[in-house]
Amino acid sequence: MKPKAHLVRSGTVLTLAAVMISLSACSGGSGGAASNGEATTTLKLGVGAAPASFDPTQIENNGNALELAQPVYDSLLRRAPNGDIQPWLAKDWKYNDNKTQLTLDLRDDVTFSDGTKFDAKSAADNLDRFKAKGGPQASMLADVSNVAAADADTVTLTLTQPNPALASYLTTVAGLQVSPASFDNPSLATEPAGSGPYKLDTAATTSGSIYTYTARDNYWNKDAVKFNKIEIRVLTDPSAMANAFASGQIDAGPAAVGTLDQFKGSGAQVDTVEGDWAGFMMFDRTGRLSKPLGDVRVRQAFNMALDKEALLQTLQKGLGTVTAQIFSPEDPGYVPELDKKYSHDPQQAKKLLADAGYPDGIDVTMVAASVTPADVLSVYAQQLAEAGIRVTWETQDINAFLGTMFSGKSAINPMQLGAKGGWEMINQLVAPNAPWNPLKDQTPELEAMIKDVQFAADDAARTAAVKKVNTYLVDNAWFAPWYRLASPYASKADHVGVEMQYQQTLPSIYNFKPAS
């Protein structure tokens, strides 16, 4: 005898399934993407990482984090897509003659989202707070000894020494303005209070997942507000980003190199911006940790050992430019000829090693982040071996890896770093006390050249001085860069127009406009 109850059950299950599918289909699985050419008033973006905090003093990574802060915060100065510094909350800015005082002339028509008026005192208090909080980027204002509100719309920053990058810092997190009424709000990390064009819609926001911003009234720059609403989704998985793009949940987002085919298949327009450079960070140029590295010929050998073109093709699908310098084309210190300085020549590398007193080559231990795939490490090792350099890898988890580098225990290791403008780069990588110079390498010539950059009388003199530093660094093989990476950014051309932003993998919010 065969019971029939299960037939009833299976019928129920099938009906239930049918109901579920139709209910979900009705709710719009496509995420409500606008079709048939309607005006897009919602900007839908994808980002690869959630913002650490809406408190500007705690934001670490500029290139990726600014896009999420810009809807709600204004900065004192703004950076145009090509890198030029432009007025924003400050209408004008100028230095005194010996560049130890920067005076900002502020707008007087700006209010924060909570109604507080923006003035010189709030600007001064914000700058003081940024420095005092000791967050990841507090060193941007390290040279600022005092900030004073000269009158209601003039603020003066006094410096202990000239800092050519200061105006540039004021276009990023150091310049973001928080409403003073929220300075001590313990929830500032999740409830921003700024003067930006949008307000965070906390009801439609899920921290770490989706951030919704709605345009606010009384914003001082109506032209900058091109959308009624912004929706930013956090998609940490590259395929999730590609799927969200293909199904219409986002109109633009960063495209990981491995998913480019999928993006192109969905009709994406892909633009690229060169933001990072990859290469060997040589921390030990005096031979303290690894004697051979103290000889410039050995360091030059490292520069010639790898087949950078092939690596770029294999690892980055050719997106980027082979280089031997750490400065990028948009920076005044860039010297085009230096890109070709060291060509791939293992035999010449071996000869250099022999000239330096190592006819049998050298042995070196390098640390690498454990996230680096083992087969990539073995490719590096193989190519280095052809040049007479025998590598032993020591992989460490990311925390330990960073710790090893900054405590000066690593002589040389592979690394990827964001490109920076002239003085910022020198200050962070090359100066004797630079955070990326833990062994405090210095030479008298380099120090003199650095001073020339710092005290340059005008932009033309500074550009020439940075070029000199750059040439010195490359001739003396202070680094062994492989290539600049071009980060792809995908967008739906029929929904949004976007302009790439200087040294930011994610474009500024101001660079988006509706397609029509």
Place this chain on the structure above:
Amino acid sequence: MILFFVKRALASLVLLFVVSLLTFSLLNLTSGQAVARTILGPLATDEQVHQRAEQLGLLAPFWTRFGDWLTHAVTGNLGRSWFSSEQVTDVLTSRLPVTLSVVICTVIVTAVLSTLLGVAAAVYRGWVDRAVQIAAIVGFALPGFWVALLLVSTLAVQAHLFAATGYIAPNASVGGWLSTITLPVASLAIGSIAALAQTLRGSLIDVLRSDFIRTLRAGGVSERSVLFRHALRSAAPPWLTVLSLQLVGLLGGAVIIEKIFALPGIGSVAEQATARGDLPLVLGVVVLMVIIVIVVNLLVDIANGILNPKVRIS
């Protein structure tokens, strides 16, 4: 009966203590300075890093730090994330419903479909049994994430029937909620259904062959009653045990699915917190998981007691 619950409660507290101590010790292997450096990034000065390490209490001795955490945890204060400064309890309460949504729906779908398939295989035998067994093997073999990617590209991206990413809460929109959890549930359920259908099939076949079933049939009890009132109840315990193991396993397996579908659940926050060494958040997740496992085991024991008088205490 009371004694049963009291003993359970005590055992649970010991378990919670041991697991949190173990987790604390493991994460303690990275020095406080290194974590502070990761929080602040490369541009902070050594002095700032030291200051932040002190602020977060990272430089105190191990037992002081653990004791501190424990005394706060028992009052319900799990501290703040070192990286985002959010209250750990806030993060967990906002993310738990998402993961539970997916896991509970998967368990329900799994329970229903595996019962269907297991009963069909055990009762009909023949080609039905073989078909179910083959389907089970295929279900085991297919990796959950592969199924997920396949479902997303066909049903979400191409056919626009479901959402490709994200989560909509049921109180915001039931249709939206279904559109966001159907594919994750389907991806997770396939493996579970395979395991449970096989388990039920096996134990049901055994039970249907046993003496007491033959006696019931001989006594004139209807086949339907034999199957649903008697046989299934006896065959249920192994199936229930595997179901509870599946549920616990799903909580972990949800990590990959949450990543693929960008669901703001416990799995994704656990993964990120562990990678960064965000101790308060990792401890919070671990404590939560242990509590869930304890509750699930308790429920399964009670269900077993209801179904099978032999295991009851009194």
